[in-house]
Amino acid sequence: FYRNFQVSKEETEGRLVYELGNRQWNIPKLRELLEQITDQNTRVDNFEVGHDFPHLGPRTMLLNARRFETRPGQPMIFLSIDDVTGQRKQLEALKRQAALLEMTHETVIVRDLKGIAYFWNRGAEEMYGWGKEEVLGKSVPELLQTKFPKSFAQVKEELLRTGHWEGELVHVRRDGEKRIVNSRWALQKENEGDPVLLEINNDITERKQSEENLRKLSGYLMRVQDEERRRIARELHDSTGQKLVAAKLNLETIAKDGRNKVSAKGSLSQTIKLVDEVTRDIRTVAQLLHPPLLDEAGLISATRWLVDGFSERSKIQVDLALPPDIGRLPENVEIALFRVIQESLNNVHRHSGAKKAAIELKRNAQHVSLQISDNGKGLSSVLSHTGQTKAFGVGILGMKERLAQLGGSLDVTFSKKGTVVKAVVPTE
Missing domain, CATH: 3.30.565.10 (Histidine kinase-like ATPase, C-terminal domain)
Structure with a gap:
């Protein structure tokens, strides 16, 4: 006691507990509890006291008290004092960190390597539909029906080797809807006990769907372009091309038999008709591609x-x-x-x-x-x-x-x- 709290015997022994530390322990509730121990044989469990020591500064202590008798009819109080200042600071830090994790919209899960959940933030509740009281202590991979991009043994091997892993997972919400998430894992190796895994998930379902839609659209546009080119080529070859060949033959006939005015006139009339049809064909194709109107x-x-x-x-x-x-x-x-x-x-x-x-x-x-x-x-x-x-x-x-x-x-x-x-x- 003297070593931990850096006080002397002269400052402590023979004095009322309420007078210690400039009467910092003169707390009405504590006096009441201690007096009940001797009168009613009760006990005090984990009573928290703040004390400002000259050499240590503010400390937080837990008091536990029991009644015992060294001689019949002479009750005494056994008082134990535990310095929990460090634990309280760690707890407050954890509370602040947990509050920050609760505020984020990202899904934050803390679990062990077996998948048992220790922490499930508000973002996880919103994404998956399960409240934390329904998840803590249960297997996250089983609850979410997790599908990995490769075997879990390979994922675990990389995680243990590097301390982290990142990849895309498929999860199933409470309502049965499948969601694709980008999952980032970080391993916290404790000195004692099992390692703890921090898992942060971002829902990328809409992004993946957009990428798939873009891929389909690109393929569709290429198919449409190819089909349009084939259609134009077929129109030009089967219709326009044939008519131009016929017009060319008519002109060759006129050139060879130009003296026969009747024959030449018939061929010329037919050629003019073919040229008119070719003009209409080309106009139709052009208008379908982009109508001038x-x-x-x-x-x-x-x-x-x-x-x-x-x-x-x-x-x-x-x-x-x-x-x-x-x-x-x-x-x-x-x-x-x-x-x-x-x-x-x-x-x-x-x-x-x-x-x-x-x-x-x-x-x-x-x-x-x-x-x-x-x-x-x-x-x-x-x-x-x-x-x-x-x-x-x-x-x-x-x-x-x-x-x-x-x-x-x-x-x-x-x-x-x-x-x-x-x-x-x-x-x-």
């Missing part, structure tokens, strides 16, 4: 031209509700909406089995809204049976991405009555 007259005129050609080829009736006073829109908005109409009509023709479709365009001060509907079987059910869901889904993704770049949105609704595509784009 879109630049010259705007979205309304280009949409009417597109629908006229579509109805003629597909025999599908399309009702138009296009306000004449809508005016010109920004170039990128007109192009985006035209492509949405073009893609939607292609889907109607190729997938829905519809006999009728409708296009409605509206504009107010803030945005332009476009709706394309049909009376088909509902593309969702049709595609699930034809196996074309993936390609069609990426087509929708392409339209969504085009509109998102303009601050707009695209919604597609499937039902037994048909499909409805709704697009909204800011006007500025």
Whole structure:
């Protein structure tokens, strides 16, 4: 006692305990408890006392007291004093650290190598749906049905060798939803006892989904580009090319038999007809790639031209509700909406089995809204049976991405009555 608290016998022995340390222990509650020990044979457990020692400074002590008798009828009190200043400081530091960990939105878990949870912060509760009282003392990998990128033995070997590990895990929330997390582990090796593992998880499910969508969109755009090139090449070779060959043969015939005016006149007339057809073919291909009407007259005129050609080829009736006073829109908005109409009509023709479709365009001060509907079987059910869901889904993704770049949105609704595509784009 004298060594630990650096006090002398003269300052201590023969004095009332309440007088020690300039009467710092003269605490009414402590006096009451100690007096009850001798009168009622009670005990004092872990009574906390603060004491400011001249040489040590402030210390925190725990008092425990018991009654005993050295001689019958002469009760005495056995008083033990434990200096817990260091433990209290560590506890306060741990409380501050735990409070900081509770404040972060990241998922923070403290567990052992077997997976038994010791700490589960608020971020973990929000991400996974389990409260800390439901998790502490249980196996985290089993609770979250953790899927590792490689065997756990390999993960553990790297963790023990380097003291840390980082990788992507798949976890299952309480509601059954799978989430992909970027997990960072740090190993705390204790001098005594088992090592403790700090695990910090960040939810990257949306980021991974965006990366996958971008990968699909890139593949889709490359396929569309290749298909468009093949279609143009086929048009030029099978139609335009053949007509130019025929025109060349006619001109060669005229050159060889120029004296026969009747024959030459017939060949020349046929050649003029072929040249006219080639001109129309080239104009059609150019307009499908980018209709000049879109630049010259705007979205309304280009949409009417597109629908006229579509109805003629597909025999599908399309009702138009296009306000004449809508005016010109920004170039990128007109192009985006035209492509949405073009893609939607292609889907109607190729997938829905519809006999009728409708296009409605509206504009107010803030945005332009476009709706394309049909009376088909509902593309969702049709595609699930034809196996074309993936390609069609990426087509929708392409339209969504085009509109998102303009601050707009695209919604597609499937039902037994048909499909409805709704697009909204800011006007500025």
